[in-house]
Amino acid sequence: MGLGPSIKMTTLHHFRCPVTEALAKDEEVEFTGIIVDGVSDVFDDKVYTAKRVGDIAQCMRTDAAIVAIDGWGNHHVDFVNIVEQSGIRGIPSVGLSYIGQQGRLVCTNNYMDCIIDFNKSVSGYESCVVGENNLTDYDAMKAVALVKNKLRKSGKPVNEVKALEERNLRRLTRKVFNIKQVQFDSHTNIERGILTLRKGMEQEILQTEIRIKSLKIDIIKPGEHDRFVNSNLDYSPIACKVRGELGEGITHLLRGVTVMVTGVEDVSGFQPSNIGSSEGILKEKVVLDRAGTPGTEDYILHVDVLFKEGEGRTAEGIMAAHRSAERVVQEIRKVLADLDNMKYTREELYDIAKPGKRKVILVKITSGLGNMYDTTMFPDEPGGFIGSHNMMTSQNVPYVITPNQCRDGAIHTLL
Amino acid sequence: MKLTTKPGMQSEIFVPITPKPVFTELKKPLSECKIAFITAGGIHKKDQTPFNTSGDFSYRTIPFDTPSDQLMVTHGGFDNSDINKDVNAMFPIDRLHELVKEGFIGSLADETYTFMGGGGNVEKFVNETGPEIARKLKEQGVDVVLCTGGCGTCHRSATIVTRCCEEAGMSCCVIAALPPIARQQGAPRITAPHVPIGSNAGEPNNAPQQTAIIKESLEWVRDCPSFNATKVLPYEYRHNV
Numbered sequence: 001m002g003l004g005p006s007i008k009m010t011t012l013h014h015f016r017c018p019v020t021e022a023l024a025k026d027e028e029v030e031f032t033g034i035i036v037d038g039v040s041d042v043f044d045d046k047v048y049t050a051k052r053v054g055d056i057a058q059c060m061r062t063d064a065a066i067v068a069i070d071g072w073g074n075h076h077v078d079f080v081n082i083v084e085q086s087g088i089r090g091i092p093s094v095g096l097s098y099i100g101q102q103g104r105l106v107c108t109n110n111y112m113d114c115i116i117d118f119n120k121s122v123s124g125y126e127s128c129v130v131g132e133n134n135l136t137d138y139d140a141m142k143a144v145a146l147v148k149n150k151l152r153k154s155g156k157p158v159n160e161v162k163a164l165e166e167r168n169l170r171r172l173t174r175k176v177f178n179i180k181q182v183q184f185d186s187h188t189n190i191e192r193g194i195l196t197l198r199k200g201m202e203q204e205i206l207q208t209e210i211r212i213k214s215l216k217i218d219i220i221k222p223g224e225h226d227r228f229v230n231s232n233l234d235y236s237p238i239a240c241k242v243r244g245e246l247g248e249g250i251t252h253l254l255r256g257v258t259v260m261v262t263g264v265e266d267v268s269g270f271q272p273s274n275i276g277s278s279e280g281i282l283k284e285k286v287v288l289d290r291a292g293t294p295g296t297e298d299y300i301l302h303v304d305v306l307f308k309e310g311e312g313r314t315a316e317g318i319m320a321a322h323r324s325a326e327r328v329v330q331e332i333r334k335v336l337a338d339l340d341n342m343k344y345t346r347e348e349l350y351d352i353a354k355p356g357k358r359k360v361i362l363v364k365i366t367s368g369l370g371n372m373y374d375t376t377m378f379p380d381e382p383g384g385f386i387g388s389h390n391m392m393t394s395q396n397v398p399y400v401i402t403p404n405q406c407r408d409g410a411i412h413t414l415l
Numbered sequence: 416m417k418l419t420t421k422p423g424m425q426s427e428i429f430v431p432i433t434p435k436p437v438f439t440e441l442k443k444p445l446s447e448c449k450i451a452f453i454t455a456g457g458i459h460k461k462d463q464t465p466f467n468t469s470g471d472f473s474y475r476t477i478p479f480d481t482p483s484d485q486l487m488v489t490h491g492g493f494d495n496s497d498i499n500k501d502v503n504a505m506f507p508i509d510r511l512h513e514l515v516k517e518g519f520i521g522s523l524a525d526e527t528y529t530f531m532g533g534g535g536n537v538e539k540f541v542n543e544t545g546p547e548i549a550r551k552l553k554e555q556g557v558d559v560v561l562c563t564g565g566c567g568t569c570h571r572s573a574t575i576v577t578r579c580c581e582e583a584g585m586s587c588c589v590i591a592a593l594p595p596i597a598r599q600q601g602a603p604r605i606t607a608p609h610v611p612i613g614s615n616a617g618e619p620n621n622a623p624q625q626t627a628i629i630k631e632s633l634e635w636v637r638d639c640p641s642f643n644a645t646k647v648l649p650y651e652y653r654h655n656v
Contacts (some may be wrong), residue, residue: 004469004534041493041611042653043593045639067519071493073533074612077593094530102470102534106567126469265422275491275534293566313495369612 005278006124006133007098007118009070009366011236011383012258016410019068019096019362020141024403026144026155027387028158029151030401031359032060032355036411037082038368038375038396039075045396046078052361053398056084059114060400063354063358064151066143068096068135072113078365080105086143086363087111092150093363094143098133100124102290105325115159116142128276130232131287142306150315151358164355172404177339179256182219182299188331189216190339194352197259197301198331205327209321211311213266217328220260220300226281229306230264232278232285233321233415235293238301239382239408240333247351247405250335251382252344258294263305265312270314272415274373301329318414320373351402364411368396372415379399381411432492433511434601437578441559441586445633447550450514451524453548453563453572453580455532456498456615457490458474465489466531472539474530475550479523483509492533493613495546497654505563510616510625515545519630524555532572540572545579549561550622553583559636560587561629563615567596574600589627590615594645606632609651618652 024032037053040046057065065086066225069079079097097103099117101124118139121127138197148158180193189196202215209215215373220227238260243249263272264279278285289298303325311317367373368391377399380387399412441448457466459475466473468491477486486506488498497504508530510553514520527549532540538595552560560580564573570593577587592615593599609627610617610627628650635646 041592042606042609043595043612044609069534072568073571076567076595078596101536102568106535106593107595125536128469273491274470325537373494 003129004275005232006121007070008130009135009413010292010411011412013134014406014413015290015383015409016137017239017406018137018291019066019143020138020176020403020406022137022144022151022222023360025131028148028357029360030357032062032354032359034364034401034403034406035077035398036039036364036366036377036401038366038391039071039078040396041369043077047081047339049396049398050078050081051084053082054089056398056400057086057091057361058089059171060361061359062091062149062361063156064147065091065093065363066092066147067363069111071367071378072098073106076105076366077107079150082363083363084109084111089216090139092154093149096135096139096143101170102126114146116146124236126276129285129287130278130280131290131293134290134292136290142238143250147360154316156358157329158358161356161358163357167258167353169353170351170402170404172248172349172408173250174253174349175250176255176347177342177344182257182301184219188335190335190342192342195254195332201328201331205324209221209320209324211308211317212305212324213308214306215324216304218302218304220302222297222299227282228280229282229324229339230262230279231273231274233261233318234261234413235260237383237409238332238336240336244388246378246382246408246410247402252339252407254336256297257299259301259303259325259329260294261303261305261321262288263307264319265307265309267309269335270312272318274415291361301328313372315370315372315374322414326385329384349407351404366391366411366413368392376412376414377411379412385412388412416430416474419621433599434588435577438579439581439584439586441637443558444545445637446518447521449522449524449556450511450520450559450561451527451552451557451558452506452578453527453562454506454529455562455576457488457533457565458486458502458506459489460468460485460527461487468531468533470534470536471531472536472544474528476526477547478528479508482530486604490531492569492578495613497614497619503625504619505565507616507625507629509512510622510629513626520633522613524552525549525559528578530572532535532569533566534568535572537571537575540575545576548576549579549583549619553585557585559633560585561590562587563590565613567593570596574644577602577635587638587653588632590632590653596643598643600604601643604635605643605645606635607645610646611654614652614654617624617650624650646654
């Protein structure tokens with residue numbers, strides 16, 4: 001995940017990734033795929049993984065790339081290397097990064113000629129407000145326009161092509177159920193837009209989590225944000241697979257409710273964070289309605305974790321918090337999977353091959369430094385954590401995922 | 416040359432500026448030199464105020480006779496677990512005392528200065544913190560300054576302060592885990608061991624490796640032919656978190 005709270009891309013952000021949406025709906029180019037590259041903590045590995053991204057991009061016959069990142073400082077070494085390695089292989093790119101004042105590039109190269117700075121704050125410094133300096137739809141729109149401009153400059157204008165028949169490679173059906181109210185009661189249920197959550201799940205979860213001292217599950221009503229919360233670990237969607245694997249088949253999704261995981265350490269009071277923690281009054285510590293944060297009208301399913309002392313700073317502790325939150329979501333998934341007596345909106349999402357059209361890819365640079373800066377890939381359920389593969393332990397070798405896999409929650413961010 | 420047509424307009428396109436060369440040739444044998452070691456890696460004494468991890472341009476004064484177990488790290492930009500195991504991985508104070516005893520270096524400064532360079536305010540480091548640390552080291556008669564930095568922006572802050580020391584007439588070297596940053600930000604001399612960010616001075620609890628990295632960095636201060644030259648060191652370490 002991102003370095004500081006204001007730029008961090010949550011699991012929800014990747015699930016609703018603005019660049020993925022902008023590229024997927026663009027009719028002039030083919031959105032060939034997404035490369036997910038982890039940031040390593042050894043310089044040699046940063047260069048190595050960047051070269052592999054270049055190789056993969058070339059094998060995908062990429063005409064141009066959009067490279068997006070939610071870190072700066074050492075993360076920018078990976079960023080500039082990927083742009084360079086793509087450039088060497090004749091692939092022009094548009095960078096998307098937080099720069100401002102604090103994130104000014106620490107190093108660069110001759111290929112680094114186009115970055116969209118998605119800093120949103122006046123000071124140009126990271127803040128502790130989740131979502132404040134997030135990549136938005138507007139930034140994504142600029143990136144797509146600039147990438148077409150770059151294609152034109154490299155002699156591959158998007159309008160001078162002989163387009164052949166398009167092929168649907170994969171279909172993902174999303175059935176979206178609208179939730180109007182969330183409440184506690186004796187058993188978990190979804191009916192007529194009301195999500196009811198069983199009380200007393202905390203103790204069951206704690207029994208198998210030795211790093212967590214206690215757990216609190218809470219429901220926050222829309223607008224009731226004048227309350228203290230601990231440092232944010234993640235925002236994520238509530239969704240489950242009904243048929244097929246991530247990126248295809250059928251997914252059920254709840255709209256109107258978002259999961260928020262927060263945490264603090266016992267005794268020391270340490271708030272888990274990388275650069276700056278985001279504890280405080282909720283309404284002052286989150287910008288709502290971003291891709292990666294809850295909407296103004298959303299209920300928030302709040303899972304607050306009290307780590308045993310020291311465990312708010314270990315990878316295992318952070319993962320235990322994500323796992324615990326997901327066990328709450330699992331309880332909801334059990335009823336969500338079989339939900340058939342409620343109205344829903346149907347969304348059909350396609351991965352489309354467009355022979356003849358220019359091929360554009362998205363490179364997502366995510367953290368894989370280990371400890372608390374990490375990303376995991378391909379959980380069992382959309383936006384989940386359980387069953388996923390850790391970026392750092394796979395040594396940050398890049399993944400290729402389809403746009404639909406991204407939109408079906410294949411990326412989970414830790415902290 | 417006029418670069419903008421409208422005042423106050425900021426370009427979204429980043430334009431890199433490599434700073435002007437600074438270079439002070441070392442004219443004494445290392446065995447007669449007074450050495451100081453500074454770090455941007457967020458090291459401070461346990462009884463001192465921790466750094467603000469979201470950006471801090473203040474510094475802490477560390478007497479060189481501080482026992483290494485009295486030191487700790489406060490830094491948000493990288494995995495701190497190596498430094499928590501052994502502070503010498505970033506700030507090799509024990510190794511430096513051994514080198515004095517061995518006669519490899521003449522002496523150590525009485526005190527040194529540490530800061531947390533992650534996300535640091537560039538202008539503050541260039542105009543305030545850097546010159547102040549340089550002046551305080553120069554007043555102690557320091558000849559050689561070695562420096563480490565943890566994360567990416569840390570390497571930048573580390574390089575800025577190192578350049579101030581070089582300008583003040585001391586010969587300096589940045590021991591970099593991310594050498595391209597030190598190079599681009601204009602470090603006078605750079606050594607680059609193959610280590611993860613956060614363990615610039617070598618594997619925790621691996622004294623021979625830490626000693627070798629410091630010795631070769633000191634020798635590079637002596638032998639480096641010109642500004643901004645990098646020497647890649649043959650030491651490799653990877654940590655498993």
